[in-house]
Amino acid sequence: MNLILFGFKGSGKTHFGKLVSQKLGRRFIDTDRLIEEELGQNIRSIYAAVGEKRFRRIEKKIIARLTPGYAVIALGGGAIFASLSFLRKIGKLIYLRISLETVQKRVTSVPFSLQNTYKKRLPRYDAIQAHRIDIEGLSEEKIVEEIIGAL
Numbered sequence: 001m002n003l004i005l006f007g008f009k010g011s012g013k014t015h016f017g018k019l020v021s022q023k024l025g026r027r028f029i030d031t032d033r034l035i036e037e038e039l040g041q042n043i044r045s046i047y048a049a050v051g052e053k054r055f056r057r058i059e060k061k062i063i064a065r066l067t068p069g070y071a072v073i074a075l076g077g078g079a080i081f082a083s084l085s086f087l088r089k090i091g092k093l094i095y096l097r098i099s100l101e102t103v104q105k106r107v108t109s110v111p112f113s114l115q116n117t118y119k120k121r122l123p124r125y126d127a128i129q130a131h132r133i134d135i136e137g138l139s140e141e142k143i144v145e146e147i148i149g150a151l
Helices: 013-024 031-039 042-063 077-088 102-104 114-127 140-149
Strands: 002-006 028-030 072-073 092-099 131-134
Touching: 002 013, 002 077, 013 072, 013 114, 013 140, 028 031, 031 042, 031 072, 042 072, 042 077, 077 092, 102 114, 131 140
Parallel strands: 002 072, 002 092, 028 072, 092 131
Antiparallel strands: none
């Protein structure tokens, strides 16, 4: 089954997704990269040009092309909300939970308020039934073990 990583921007979805895919010998898919490839621009430019509502429609369309299998998939920070039921059907959801303080240290340039967006999304992330990993204070190796352990 696919391992589908979600969480707030800066939680390490892409980083840990790549490590897990290498360790398991699975294909790695980053939905933000799929969007960039499709539209020929980087995520920030696309988001700035089309706005959040249209961006989410594009993102949902790209995610709908994913198939059941044995990949490790990293979702964009807000992607889980519009595609939750579909994603449940194609894989195991893994929530990488991160504190606002750590996000603020890792993420320096975004076209939205980190604090406001974090406060809005955190309860929504927390409400999703998924394998949850609180990554604060865990080593990289331990986080990778926890993700693999979700299988």
